[in-house]
Amino acid sequence: NAGVTQTPKFRILKIGQSMTLQCAQDMNHNYMYWYRQDPGMGLKLIYYSVGAGITDKGEVPNGYNVSRSTTEDFPLRLELAAPSQTSVYFCASSYQGDYNEQFFGPGTRLTVL
Amino acid sequence: AQSVTQLDSHVSVSEGTPVLLRCNYSSSYSPSLFWYVQHPNKGLQLLLKYTSAATLVKGINGFEAEFKKSETSFHLTKPSAHMSDAAEYFCVVSDTDMRFGAGTRLTVKP
Numbered sequence: 001n002a003g004v005t006q007t008p009k010f011r012i013l014k015i016g017q018s019m020t021l022q023c024a025q026d027m028n029h030n031y032m033y034w035y036r037q038d039p040g041m042g043l044k045l046i047y048y049s050v051g052a053g054i055t056d057k058g059e060v061p062n063g064y065n066v067s068r069s070t071t072e073d074f075p076l077r078l079e080l081a082a083p084s085q086t087s088v089y090f091c092a093s094s095y096q097g098d099y100n101e102q103f104f105g106p107g108t109r110l111t112v113l
Numbered sequence: 114a115q116s117v118t119q120l121d122s123h124v125s126v127s128e129g130t131p132v133l134l135r136c137n138y139s140s141s142y143s144p145s146l147f148w149y150v151q152h153p154n155k156g157l158q159l160l161l162k163y164t165s166a167a168t169l170v171k172g173i174n175g176f177e178a179e180f181k182k183s184e185t186s187f188h189l190t191k192p193s194a195h196m197s198d199a200a201e202y203f204c205v206v207s208d209t210d211m212r213f214g215a216g217t218r219l220t221v222k223p
Contacts, residue, residue, distance in 0.1 A: 004156070035213075040122065042203060042213035043157075058210070090156060101147075102211075104156035 023091030119214035136204035
């Protein structure tokens with residue numbers, strides 16, 4: 001199993017550009033999550049999904065969108081990139097919800113200039 | 114809403130000496146608690162978790178943590194640090210959703 005994979009690993013955007021961060025898992029997990037990690041701030045939940053076709057906002061959803069058309073994939077969309085979105089983005093998945101271990105991808109480092 | 118506080122942003126120990134990483138939490142319910150480790154430029158990996166079973170939880174790589182409800186603490190310990198333990202450690206509390214602490218960077222000196 002590849003686990004949780006994320007692409008790209010690095011990206012530089014200009015202000016106002018858009019992009020999609022890809023996330024896929026091959027563990028047949030129902031739950032998937034997107035986090036951002038800023039220095040000294042721990043991880044903040046952006047969006048999560050409890051199954052295909054179901055998504056919900058986390059703690060910091062503004063400026064982002066998600067979709068979950070399949071169990072395996074959970075892309076994160078940035079429509080109008082802003083410098084405040086410079087961060088490291090982690091995707092994670094779990095078999096069930098909050099009481100279960102989350103498996104993390106290697107992260108995407110995004111810089112918005 | 115729950116919250117978690119990691120009391121030290123940076124801990125430095127010598128190889129072979131004990132490690133203590135402190136975590137306090139607040140929760141309105143009976144939470145689950147986790148410790149994750151993040152090595153440089155890597156994703157997070159689960160070290161151990163507490164889910165209302167035994168209060169002393171053993172994890173991977175010789176780490177363990179004790180759940181103390183009266184003190185609302187879940188400190189992470191290891192008897193003898195190894196150079197490979199140098200990493201960032203995150204305490205996580207989960208009841209209605211998961212909240213991550215700000216992290217503790219562990220440095221291990223030779």
